[in-house]
Amino acid sequence: MYINFWYPVVQSTKLEDKPQKIRMLGQDFVVFRDTQGNAHCLADTCVHRGGSLAKGKINGDCIQCPYHGWEFNGAGECQRIPSLGPNPKIPGRTRTDAYPVEEKYGLVFAFLGDLAPEDRPPMIEMPEFGKEGWRATWTEFETTFNYERSIENGLDPAHNEFVHPTHGFSGANEEYRVNELRWLGDPVWGEGFFHKFNSPEADDSEWAKMKKASSDREVGSGHIGPNQIWTYIRYGEGRAMHQYLYEAPIDATHTRIWLVNMRNSFLEPELDDKVNARNWKVVSQDIGVLENLHPKLTPLNNTREFMVPADEPILRYRDKLRNWDAMGWRIDNDALESSEGKIAFAIPSPGRREHKSWVLDPIPLVPGKPEEVRKSQAG
Numbered sequence: 001m002y003i004n005f006w007y008p009v010v011q012s013t014k015l016e017d018k019p020q021k022i023r024m025l026g027q028d029f030v031v032f033r034d035t036q037g038n039a040h041c042l043a044d045t046c047v048h049r050g051g052s053l054a055k056g057k058i059n060g061d062c063i064q065c066p067y068h069g070w071e072f073n074g075a076g077e078c079q080r081i082p083s084l085g086p087n088p089k090i091p092g093r094t095r096t097d098a099y100p101v102e103e104k105y106g107l108v109f110a111f112l113g114d115l116a117p118e119d120r121p122p123m124i125e126m127p128e129f130g131k132e133g134w135r136a137t138w139t140e141f142e143t144t145f146n147y148e149r150s151i152e153n154g155l156d157p158a159h160n161e162f163v164h165p166t167h168g169f170s171g172a173n174e175e176y177r178v179n180e181l182r183w184l185g186d187p188v189w190g191e192g193f194f195h196k197f198n199s200p201e202a203d204d205s206e207w208a209k210m211k212k213a214s215s216d217r218e219v220g221s222g223h224i225g226p227n228q229i230w231t232y233i234r235y236g237e238g239r240a241m242h243q244y245l246y247e248a249p250i251d252a253t254h255t256r257i258w259l260v261n262m263r264n265s266f267l268e269p270e271l272d273d274k275v276n277a278r279n280w281k282v283v284s285q286d287i288g289v290l291e292n293l294h295p296k297l298t299p300l301n302n303t304r305e306f307m308v309p310a311d312e313p314i315l316r317y318r319d320k321l322r323n324w325d326a327m328g329w330r331i332d333n334d335a336l337e338s339s340e341g342k343i344a345f346a347i348p349s350p351g352r353r354e355h356k357s358w359v360l361d362p363i364p365l366v367p368g369k370p371e372e373v374r375k376s377q378a379g
Helices: 147-154 205-211 269-290 309-326 333-338 370-378
Strands: 005-011 020-024 027-033 039-043 057-059 062-064 071-073 078-080 101-104 107-112 135-143 182-186 190-197 217-224 228-236 239-251 254-263
Touching: 005 020, 005 027, 005 239, 005 254, 027 107, 039 101, 039 107, 135 269, 147 217, 147 228, 147 239, 147 254, 147 269, 147 309, 182 217, 190 228, 190 309, 254 269, 309 370
Parallel strands: none
Antiparallel strands: 005 107, 020 027, 020 239, 027 039, 057 062, 062 071, 071 078, 101 107, 135 254, 182 190, 190 217, 217 228, 228 239, 239 254
């Protein structure tokens, strides 16, 4: 798990008039809206006596701790300490970590890290979102597998033939092979590819109209950062489905995922349930495989899995993970687990670059190797 990336927190329509506790990166956060409707994300631990802010209530533009009534605004600044009486001078060290928030594509995203705006990695953009001729649906689900394994699955051009009966021939096609990959994207934050593939006809008349357009179809996948992936499926005759997975690791072996599906055909709202049901059928096939992988975590050494040319997208993804390791952004999960119940940690926020005195300890990170970052960028 990594700091310094954008993570999906909650669907916008589900963040209303009550604070919510959200677990990500092995830590708890509170999300809430102020009186202007702006979303905020703070570390959930009150710096006074460790109360859960998410169990409190919204008071004006602040979140109030249920234990002693301390109030924190959306910037993480303590605005009220009731036990000090009216109009006290509130010490600056009472601040808590607050994280940059962006609300787009029907989701609330939080930047969980301490980088300045100009240094932050991008998130996957959805250029067709909100445009005429496209319709969006959302599916949220939680899984019991590691999010890196999930991203690797989405970048795997060879699994469709065997995992998804509607995408391949389950190994019955003796002429099957992974075709040449056409690469594109950002070599720093994430790459993608397109390739041609054959698949059987659709299993019902409505979807067959879409799939009969071509027996030689094109699909593409790519990622941004460790936790966001896009998949474009082009059926022919201008028909396409664009899917975006925004993933938030709950911890090392549990993941919360939002699938935003964009389609440019069958735009009638009454078809939303059918689209979601079909997508869920495909997702369930992936889940059935990913929940049974061994080991559960991505191997740190590629020699622990025998890789072939079709695995190049996965190897490129792992190269980027190693680069982010070298930058010192990986959370030390072993240290985190050994301190469970003993120390209250927080993901370091941008405010820690401005203020030096904090109550909560920053989450332990695996030491970086800056010299390896330089070698990677030079390559």
